Amino acid sequence: MKSKIAPANLIWDERGNPLSNHFEDPYFSRDNGLAESNYVFLEANDLPNRFARLQPGQNFVIGETGFGTGLNFLLTWRCFKQHAPANARLTYISIEGYPLRLDDLQRAANQWPELKIYSDQLADLYPLLVPGHHWRRCDEQLSLHLIFDQIEPALQSLHPKITHHNWQHELPRTVDAWFLDGFAPAKNPEMWQQAIYPSIARLSTAGTSLSSFTAAGTVRRSLQEWGFSIEKIPGYGRKREMIRAEFNPHWIPEKSQIQAHSDKDTQTWHIPAKQSEKPQQVTLLGAGIAAMTLALSLAKRGVRVQILDRHKKPFSGASGNPQVAIFGRLSPDNGDLEDFVLQSLAYAAAFYAGFWQQQCGDNCGLLQLARTPNEVEKMQRLINQLPENNGLVEWIEAGHSKDVCGLELPSAGLWFPRSGWVSPPLLAEQILQHPLIEFTGGQELTPVYKQGLWHLQDIQGESLHRCETLVICSGFEAKNHPLLDWLPIKAVAGQLELVKVNDQSQHLNSIVSQYTSILPAHNKLLSLGGSYRLGESSLDIREEDTQANLDKVRRMLGCDMDLTTSYSYSRTGVRATTPDYLPICGPATDLDGLKLDFAALRKDAKTPIHRTAPALPGLFLNLGYGSRGYAYAPLCAEHLTSLILGEDSPLPNHLQRSLLPARFPIRDMIRARL
Numbered sequence: 001m002k003s004k005i006a007p008a009n010l011i012w013d014e015r016g017n018p019l020s021n022h023f024e025d026p027y028f029s030r031d032n033g034l035a036e037s038n039y040v041f042l043e044a045n046d047l048p049n050r051f052a053r054l055q056p057g058q059n060f061v062i063g064e065t066g067f068g069t070g071l072n073f074l075l076t077w078r079c080f081k082q083h084a085p086a087n088a089r090l091t092y093i094s095i096e097g098y099p100l101r102l103d104d105l106q107r108a109a110n111q112w113p114e115l116k117i118y119s120d121q122l123a124d125l126y127p128l129l130v131p132g133h134h135w136r137r138c139d140e141q142l143s144l145h146l147i148f149d150q151i152e153p154a155l156q157s158l159h160p161k162i163t164h165h166n167w168q169h170e171l172p173r174t175v176d177a178w179f180l181d182g183f184a185p186a187k188n189p190e191m192w193q194q195a196i197y198p199s200i201a202r203l204s205t206a207g208t209s210l211s212s213f214t215a216a217g218t219v220r221r222s223l224q225e226w227g228f229s230i231e232k233i234p235g236y237g238r239k240r241e242m243i244r245a246e247f248n249p250h251w252i253p254e255k256s257q258i259q260a261h262s263d264k265d266t267q268t269w270h271i272p273a274k275q276s277e278k279p280q281q282v283t284l285l286g287a288g289i290a291a292m293t294l295a296l297s298l299a300k301r302g303v304r305v306q307i308l309d310r311h312k313k314p315f316s317g318a319s320g321n322p323q324v325a326i327f328g329r330l331s332p333d334n335g336d337l338e339d340f341v342l343q344s345l346a347y348a349a350a351f352y353a354g355f356w357q358q359q360c361g362d363n364c365g366l367l368q369l370a371r372t373p374n375e376v377e378k379m380q381r382l383i384n385q386l387p388e389n390n391g392l393v394e395w396i397e398a399g400h401s402k403d404v405c406g407l408e409l410p411s412a413g414l415w416f417p418r419s420g421w422v423s424p425p426l427l428a429e430q431i432l433q434h435p436l437i438e439f440t441g442g443q444e445l446t447p448v449y450k451q452g453l454w455h456l457q458d459i460q461g462e463s464l465h466r467c468e469t470l471v472i473c474s475g476f477e478a479k480n481h482p483l484l485d486w487l488p489i490k491a492v493a494g495q496l497e498l499v500k501v502n503d504q505s506q507h508l509n510s511i512v513s514q515y516t517s518i519l520p521a522h523n524k525l526l527s528l529g530g531s532y533r534l535g536e537s538s539l540d541i542r543e544e545d546t547q548a549n550l551d552k553v554r555r556m557l558g559c560d561m562d563l564t565t566s567y568s569y570s571r572t573g574v575r576a577t578t579p580d581y582l583p584i585c586g587p588a589t590d591l592d593g594l595k596l597d598f599a600a601l602r603k604d605a606k607t608p609i610h611r612t613a614p615a616l617p618g619l620f621l622n623l624g625y626g627s628r629g630y631a632y633a634p635l636c637a638e639h640l641t642s643l644i645l646g647e648d649s650p651l652p653n654h655l656q657r658s659l660l661p662a663r664f665p666i667r668d669m670i671r672a673r674l
């Protein structure tokens with residue numbers, strides 16, 4: 001599902017206004033862009049008044065077509081701060097197929113000194129130029145969900161594919177006000193094509209408003225055909241007319257307006273039911289990277305978090321190696337896993353930047369060397385799919401590695417300048433400083449559901465903690481619980497080696513990964529490895545694994561570098577992997593309920609079942625990361641937080657579906673194995 005996005009090609013006029021070279025159209029009024037945007041979008045949608053009327057905890061959602069310079073976003077951010085009560089929230093979803101490069105974004109913002117406090121923050125959080133969904137927390141109240149993609153796939157990625165059966169399935173992600181801002185329809189018909197209106201209608205609800213600078217007849221007619229009542233009002237400045245519109249929530253499309261589909265994109269099984277109340281407190285069982293990142297995300301949303309673990313210290317299990325590389329394998333192929341890895345790595349780059357500033361590791365970069373000619377071809381294909389200078393990944397020819405990693409290596413590969421390593425103990429220390437996060441370790445606990453609460457009982461059966469919302473983050477051990485014994489996760493023990501830095505290896509200054517990985521020295525020790533012992537959960541240290549890890553590094557570095565003599569010690573951890581290599585992140589499936597509600601799938605896999613997969617009350621799962629927890633968990637934490645709090649997920653619809661725990665029992669029912 002990767003798409004090509006192209007960075008904006010701009011011309012600047014004498015007053016410093018950007019114009020699109022491609023569309024031959026200005027981004028906003030060349031006389032007064034700020035006043036025009038305010039009039040056309042903020043005032044026409046009555047935002048100052050609607051923000052002022054928000055209730056405590058209420059989340060207002062804006063949907064914009066064409067992020068451009070971010071001017072509308074900056075104005076909305078300021079307006080929200082000026083008018084909304086302190087405990088209301090704003091989610092700003094915006095789509096952009098030709099994103100500005102960061103320096104262009106900053107150059108455009110120079111014109112608006114009155115917005116500087118916001119534009120400086122936007123520059124800090126502006127995503128790398130890679131396609132897909134980029135979610136950012138701007139402050140405690142406001143989040144930006146920026147989608148770098150073409151308009152049609154981007155809008156469709158926000159909801160299940162529309163059918164007559166699923167039209168009325170309530171979505172947690174609906175828009176309160178639309179800003180349609182995509183250059184003049186005559187100059188850019190693609191942006192206003194017919195295919196966008198069904199999505200706009202599907203994402204609208206009671207009270208949804210819309211405005212646009214254009215009053216073109218085709219736009220008005222299409223919006224009317226899709227449930228909006230339109231009003232023409234005077235345009236800004238010299239423009240005669242613009243439109244303002246309102247969605248009719250009782251409107252439903254004619255049969256002829258919707259094509260019949262029955263593929264997996266139409267499913268609503270992963271769409272969470274709307275919640276009446278948001279939890280104030282959440283308990284996490286397990287204290288690895290899945291729990292730590294989730295705790296931070298929840299705490300930043302004002303939720304109190306209690307982390308419980310059998311070990312006395314956090315990161316004592318698989319997440320607890322002395323140094324951990326932020327790594328995931330990108331691929332040019334299309335598929336959920338490939339999309340997920342790209343989104344996760346782009347998010348991880350932003351997530352760890354703050355921790356690296358706090359010296360919790362090092363943003364040293366990572367060089368992934370190709371292992372075969374086929375891999376070289378795939379890597380080059382990937383690079384060709386992404387914009388040049390995207391900031392996430394670039395191509396390095398064989399023999400050109402010295403500049404990036406300090407050693408001349410014989411293979412070509414991918415260079416990830418935003419990657420690096422973290423030290424789990426330092427990361428834990430930082431995260432646990434948050435006043436809303438509490439860690440209690442040293443007790444073996446089992447969750448039991450009694451009288452509407454989850455009780456965490458010790459081995460004697462005494463209930464030590466109680467909670468309404470519990471997230472199991474205990475990796476492969478989750479399977480030991482009778483309610484979760486169906487989880488198709490496998491233990492994979494992995495051993496890594498710690499070797500003392502020597503004259504040769506001290507030149508290594510970034511992570512190198514190929515047959516295995518080697519990390520630059522930390523406390524005078526280099527980490528290398530690890531091995532994969534599929535299906536094993538023993539923590540043994542094995543001599544043959546040590547030898548294999550050292551041999552792989554020697555082969556990878558292709559030189560006489562001998563690390564054997566400086567071997568110091570080994571460490572083994574056990575990870576949990578899933579059959580599709582995607583994590584399990586979402587509500588814990590109520591297997592009995594599923595067997596009843598989804599029984600029809602056993603007879604016909606295409607039966608439309610437009611309901612949410614049944615879940616156990618207040619129980620969520622966050623596990624199955626294999627050896628990629630540090631790369632994947634930060635984004636999954638935001639997704640899970642959105643599920644727990646009933647808000648907009650940072651993930652596109654197809655990735656929300658692909659992380660759903662119930663995907664496995666549903667697949668088994670379809671194959672008549674359950």
Ligand code: SAM
Nearest residue numbers: 066067068069070071072097098150151182183
């Ligand atoms: N709202 C913007 C601002 O505040 O700066 C101005 C938007 S500008 C008028 C229109 C935007 O739509 C441009 O940034 C352009 O790249 C984007 N755009 C045009 N065609 C598109 C398409 N087919 N898919 C996605 N974005 C598109």
